Amino acid sequence: MMASCIPFSSLKERYAKVPPRTLKAFKYTELEKATLNFHRSNKIGEHVYKGVISMIWEDDHRKVDVAIKKLSGMQAKKCREWVRDVISLNEIEHPNLIKLIGYCAKDNKKDPHFGCRFLVYEFMKNGSVRDHLSDHASFEPLGWEMRVKIARDAARALAYLHGKHIVYKLFKSSVVLLDNQCNVKLADYIISRLGPFPSPAMERNGSMHEAFAVAEFEMEEEINCDLHEFSAYGPPEFFDHYKLRAENDVWSFGIFLCELLTGSDPSNNNRLRHEIPYVNWVEQHFSSATRLREIIDPRLRGKYVLESAQELAMIAKTCLRKEPNFRPSMRKVAAMMHGISSA
Numbered sequence: 058m059m060a061s062c063i064p065f066s067s068l069k070e071r072y073a074k075v076p077p078r079t080l081k082a083f084k085y086t087e088l089e090k091a092t093l094n095f096h097r098s099n100k101i102g103e104h105v106y107k108g109v110i111s112m113i114w115e116d117d118h119r120k121v122d123v124a125i126k127k128l129s130g131m132q133a134k135k136c137r138e139w140v141r142d143v144i145s146l147n148e149i150e151h152p153n154l155i156k157l158i159g160y161c162a163k164d165n166k167k168d169p170h171f172g173c174r175f176l177v178y179e180f181m182k183n184g185s186v187r188d189h190l191s192d193h194a195s196f197e198p199l200g201w202e203m204r205v206k207i208a209r210d211a212a213r214a215l216a217y218l219h220g221k222h223i224v225y226k227l228f229k230s231s232v233v234l235l236d237n238q239c240n241v242k243l244a245d246y247i248i249s250r251l252g253p254f255p256s257p258a259m260e261r262n263g264s265m266h267e268a269f270a271v272a273e274f275e276m277e278e279e280i281n282c283d284l285h286e287f288s289a290y291g292p293p294e295f296f297d298h299y300k301l302r303a304e305n306d307v308w309s310f311g312i313f314l315c316e317l318l319t320g321s322d323p324s325n326n327n328r329l330r331h332e333i334p335y336v337n338w339v340e341q342h343f344s345s346a347t348r349l350r351e352i353i354d355p356r357l358r359g360k361y362v363l364e365s366a367q368e369l370a371m372i373a374k375t376c377l378r379k380e381p382n383f384r385p386s387m388r389k390v391a392a393m394m395h396g397i398s399s400a
Contacts (some may be wrong), residue, residue, distance in 0.1 A: 080147055081112065081159030088125055088161055088175055107180055122180035123158060127173060149221060153214035155179060155234060155242040181242055183235035190320050201361040203239060204317045205399035210241035212391040215310060218246055219303050219387050228309035229290045230316050289324035294381055304381035310390065311376025314369050315339045320354030336377055343370045368397045
């Protein structure tokens with residue numbers, strides 16, 4: 058017998074005040090049917106499956122393409138934390154954030170899938186930015202104007218999340234998704250809610266830094282499972298304390314800008330001609346326009362604006378400052394991105 062989902066009304070009574078917008082409480086059988094019993098052909102990411110669910114969507118009953126994220130292991134055991142995140146996601150609305158449609162939980166202790174929890178999101182058919190930059194991508198390469206727009210929208214979304222006291226465990230190009238019109242939709246920010254934040258914003262060396270409280274990972278295993286990607290996108294100080302900070306996202310956004318400029322995957326050092334860290338390899342080409350041209354993604358075929366490429370490189374370099382306190386806030390980064398012209 059399949060376990061029923063946690064009624065959202067009970068979550069409201071136990072944990073938080075729920076806003077008027079409601080989330081659908083899916084039955085596990087609905088998710089099984091949508092994904093053909095979580096068949097591997099429908100797997101589109103780590104613990105993420107695509108599916109089709111018949112439901113009322115935007116006041117119309119129709120079949121909706123969805124992405125279903127399975128939370129298990131350490132994540133699923135933290136029930137209260139998970140409930141808090143679901144409610145938090147229901148409060149978040151931004152044009153550049155993926156929309157949460159519903160949730161499901163398996164809480165019958167006799168069930169072999171006990172502890173599994175699922176989040177159901179709108180499905181992005183255009184994949185991720187990493188998909189478009191990959192050498193083996195089935196998508197068309199991203200043009201220059203689109204890359205600048207993606208960087209601008211991603212910065213705005215990150216600044217919005219930071220304003221809500223939410224940071225990523227690891228911001229990377231694979232969580233920057235694109236909808237049918239190639240609008241940016243950030244995903245996978247659920248596990249990193251921080252707070253409370255009693256400190257005011259602080260000004261250091263001319264840069265405004267939002268004073269975030271920090272959250273330590275309870276288990277280093279949560280880091281070790283993604284050690285390769287953490288090494289590629291995570292800031293150098295992260296491995297000293299395993300703490301989530303707003304400055305982590307700023308560093309990762311700098312890596313993301315380098316990725317948009319070069320097309321090179323920071324987690325794939327085989328692309329580099331010299332055995333040096335990705336950041337060093339990129340930054341040594343920021344010294345002049347001539348050197349910058351050497352690493353611009355060849356798939357652009359020279360169709361880019363050098364002046365805006367230099368501006369992106371400058372912002373990336375600012376985000377990649379070794380000292381976390383000297384990195385700009387994402388609000389300031391978004392403001393700098395707003396002034397960049399793609400034409």
